[in-house]
Amino acid sequence: MIVQLFWLxxxxxxxxxxxxxxxxxxxxxxIGLNYGAYLSEVVRSSILSVSQxxxxxxxxxxxxxxxxxxxxxxxxxxxMMLPEFGNYTIQILKGTSLVSLIGLTDILYxxxxxxxxxxxxxxxxxxxxxxxxxxxALPLIFLTRKAEKIAKKGVAS
Amino acid sequence: MNLNYWSxxxxxxxxxxxxxxxxxxxxxxxxxxxxxxxxxxxWTFLRRVPNRFIHFIVTWTMEFIRSTPPxxxxxxxxxxxxxxxxxxxxxxxxxxAVLGLGIHFSTYIGEIYRSGIENVDKGQWEASTALNIxxxxxxxxxxxxxxxxxTIPMLGNYxxxxxKEVPLASTIGVAGIMLLARSYGAExxxxxxxxxxxxxxxxxxxxxxxxxxxKLENRFNKRFDKNQIMKDKGxxx
Amino acid sequence: xxxxIVTYKDVHKSFGDVEVLKGIDLDIYPAEKVAVIGPSGSxxxxxxxxxxxxxQPTAGDIIVDGRNLWKMEKNGKWIHANENHLRSIRGxxxxxxxxxxxFPHMTILENCMTAPVHVKNxxxxxxxKRSIEMLERVGLGDKLDNYPSQLSGxxxxxxxxARALVMRPxxxxxxxxxxxxxxxxxxxxxxxxxxxxxxxxxxxxxxxxEMDFALDIADKVLFLDEGxxxxxxxxxxxxxxxxNPRVQSFLQRFRG
Ligand SMILES: Nc1ncnc2c1ncn2[C@@H]1O[C@H](COP(=O)(O)OP(=O)(O)OP(=O)(O)O)[C@@H](O)[C@H]1O
Ligand SMILES: [Mg+2]
Numbered sequence: 001m002i003v004q005l006f007w008l009x010x011x012x013x014x015x016x017x018x019x020x021x022x023x024x025x026x027x028x029x030x031i032g033l034n035y036g037a038y039l040s041e042v043v044r045s046s047i048l049s050v051s052q053x054x055x056x057x058x059x060x061x062x063x064x065x066x067x068x069x070x071x072x073x074x075x076x077x078x079x080m081m082l083p084e085f086g087n088y089t090i091q092i093l094k095g096t097s098l099v100s101l102i103g104l105t106d107i108l109y110x111x112x113x114x115x116x117x118x119x120x121x122x123x124x125x126x127x128x129x130x131x132x133x134x135x136x137a138l139p140l141i142f143l144t145r146k147a148e149k150i151a152k153k154g155v156a157s
Numbered sequence: 158m159n160l161n162y163w164s165x166x167x168x169x170x171x172x173x174x175x176x177x178x179x180x181x182x183x184x185x186x187x188x189x190x191x192x193x194x195x196x197x198x199x200w201t202f203l204r205r206v207p208n209r210f211i212h213f214i215v216t217w218t219m220e221f222i223r224s225t226p227p228x229x230x231x232x233x234x235x236x237x238x239x240x241x242x243x244x245x246x247x248x249x250x251x252x253x254a255v256l257g258l259g260i261h262f263s264t265y266i267g268e269i270y271r272s273g274i275e276n277v278d279k280g281q282w283e284a285s286t287a288l289n290i291x292x293x294x295x296x297x298x299x300x301x302x303x304x305x306x307x308t309i310p311m312l313g314n315y316x317x318x319x320x321k322e323v324p325l326a327s328t329i330g331v332a333g334i335m336l337l338a339r340s341y342g343a344e345x346x347x348x349x350x351x352x353x354x355x356x357x358x359x360x361x362x363x364x365x366x367x368x369x370x371x372k373l374e375n376r377f378n379k380r381f382d383k384n385q386i387m388k389d390k391g392x393x394x
Numbered sequence: 395x396x397x398x399i400v401t402y403k404d405v406h407k408s409f410g411d412v413e414v415l416k417g418i419d420l421d422i423y424p425a426e427k428v429a430v431i432g433p434s435g436s437x438x439x440x441x442x443x444x445x446x447x448x449x450q451p452t453a454g455d456i457i458v459d460g461r462n463l464w465k466m467e468k469n470g471k472w473i474h475a476n477e478n479h480l481r482s483i484r485g486x487x488x489x490x491x492x493x494x495x496x497f498p499h500m501t502i503l504e505n506c507m508t509a510p511v512h513v514k515n516x517x518x519x520x521x522x523k524r525s526i527e528m529l530e531r532v533g534l535g536d537k538l539d540n541y542p543s544q545l546s547g548x549x550x551x552x553x554x555x556a557r558a559l560v561m562r563p564x565x566x567x568x569x570x571x572x573x574x575x576x577x578x579x580x581x582x583x584x585x586x587x588x589x590x591x592x593x594x595x596x597x598x599x600x601x602x603x604e605m606d607f608a609l610d611i612a613d614k615v616l617f618l619d620e621g622x623x624x625x626x627x628x629x630x631x632x633x634x635x636x637x638n639p640r641v642q643s644f645l646q647r648f649r650g
Contacts, residue, residue: 002322006335060487061561062513063512090224098228134225137225141220
């Protein structure tokens with residue numbers, strides 16, 4: 001991830017001669033490239049893990065393939081996806097800390113600026129930064145746990 | 158695409174420079190992985206302490222470490238730890254990185270151990286109790302030998318994941334390939350080639366490890382798939 | 395006698411190199427109750443899965459109510475049926491599976507309502523009324539808002555039957571619907587089938603290992619052996635008086 005981020009940061013403007021406007025887009029692209037693949041894999045495998053019997057039952061009730069996907073397969077797959085999405089969202093949140101390295105002004109960037117003015121404050125600064133991240137992650141942690149519970153209840157027949 | 162900026166001269170000039178850091182990068186991967194493997198055990202056992210308060214503290218400490226960025230944790234260890242009054246210790250960047258990455262990933266590894274232990278058949282615990290095996294022997298001879306092997310592929314995956322995170326250590330001055338590439342870039346005012354080298358090295362090294370782990374996975378799945386064992390038995394008879 | 399509602403004409407089915415059905419000829423009349431018995435692997439499930447369009451025959455024709463199931467006429471030529479053609483016929487057929495296949499993310503009432511509402515575009519309030527009646531009929535009127543995971547196997551199977559029945563099929567297929575159940579739950583499911591068999595005028599095809607039950611409700615019994623119908627007749631002819639040694643040795647195992 002960090003390798004891709006730096007590579008994009010230096011390579012894109014050179015190779016393609018385009019300036020993406022701001023490094024913000026570089027961050028977005030690096031994170032998107034990294035997690036997009038994971039997330040589509042989550043979607044794919046959740047859909048595949050809905051059992052064959054569910055397809056057959058839907059067919060036996062004369063559903064069209066679109067109805068089958070919309071009413072039967074996808075709702076079950078989503079229940080399996082959600083906890084994974086929660087986990088990956090936390091990963092992405094963590095990943096965003098890297099963008100300070102390409103000069104974006106995120107939490108960590110301000111932390112660094114403050115540290116350079118007062119070295120003795122750095123324990124406080126970094127602890128605060130960590131707590132900030134944790135507070136941002138907390139709702140995701142709770143949502144993920146909740147999604148896990150729902151998934152356990154709603155899927156196994 | 159504009160390739161005018163690409164220079165093979167720079168590429169081959171940078172290659173030996175960057176490669177000098179390879180030993181450090183790989184060494185750091187192994188060291189922090191080992192650290193995480195050991196520390197993971199600690200979490201797992203702390204969580205089993207039958208005290209709700211300790212359980213709560215341990216669970217949330219793990220959650221905290223896991224859901225905050227390893228980069229910030231590295232900074233904390235590197236910049237903040239030395240200046241904490243009284244207990245402040247100043248560590249070599251390499252040691253900081255081992256500590257930081259090791260602790261961060263130990264929370265994931267601990268989770269893997271836990272799932273391995275939970276998957277050991279309940280009957281095995283009961284049988285060990287029935288046979289009056291001591292707690293120490295129960296863990297050492299009965300539970301862990303069954304709990305760990307099925308988790309090996311997952312543990313292997315984390316080796317690759319950690320390998321990919323190791324360049325983070327360049328930010329606190331560990332002179333792995335990433336740092337060397339960036340300083341080469343700064344000196345020669347061309348980042349593209351050295352960073353491309355870093356990218357290639359990571360691709361080249363993680364692909365075979367991923368294949369290796371896939372193989373391991375297949376082997377262990379086979380070994381621990383009970384149906385397979387039954388089938389093998391059936392075939393022998 | 396009336397026209398058959400289902401006709402199999404020299405139907406073959408292979409999986410890869412293995413021929414599982416080797417020429418099935420069969421007529422089923424409206425309201426007829428047909429039991430299919432035979433050893434494991436003889437092709438019983440495959441016969442009804444072909445009718446439910448869950449598998450395609452390798453050769454032969456299946457005619458449902460005068461329409462060829464797997465072929466359709468286009469510009470004077472017979473071509474392979476498309477999804478629309480299949481759907482136009484599939485509505486006449488309902489199926490109950492060995493492993494229930496209830497939709498785990500829906501309450502049992504929703505399980506019953508979803509197909510009539512979305513597939514047949516029926517009025518929701520009508521469907522709801524009918525679904526509740528049907529669930530009451532199978533003895534689950536007090537469980538409407540439960541999820542499948544909260545039910546016993548026997549209850550799940552009764553929901554599956556209600557779900558198929560609210561679609562008002564002309565032909566109902568049952569594939570060993572009691573063989574995944576604990577022995578003490580088999581009776582309640584058989585009672586529901588008996589109730590349907592006696593009071594509704596659908597044709598029914600039951601794959602079953604319950605010989606006494608087959609004897610009790612079936613108008614016709616087929617004995618399937620290695621992909622062919624080795625014996626067919628009234629329940630009493632096949633189950634009680636067959637001369638066929640294969641039938642006898644098969645039945646022997648059930649009598650113990
Ligand atoms: N999808 C499939 N792919 C390959 N072979 C199959 C498939 N479905 C069924 N078979 C094979 O076809 C044969 C007949 O299967 P079928 O399920 O119709 O038997 P059955 O009479 O229902 O048996 P049982 O009493 O065990 O349910 C079996 O040998 C089975 O292995
Ligand atoms: Mg079968």
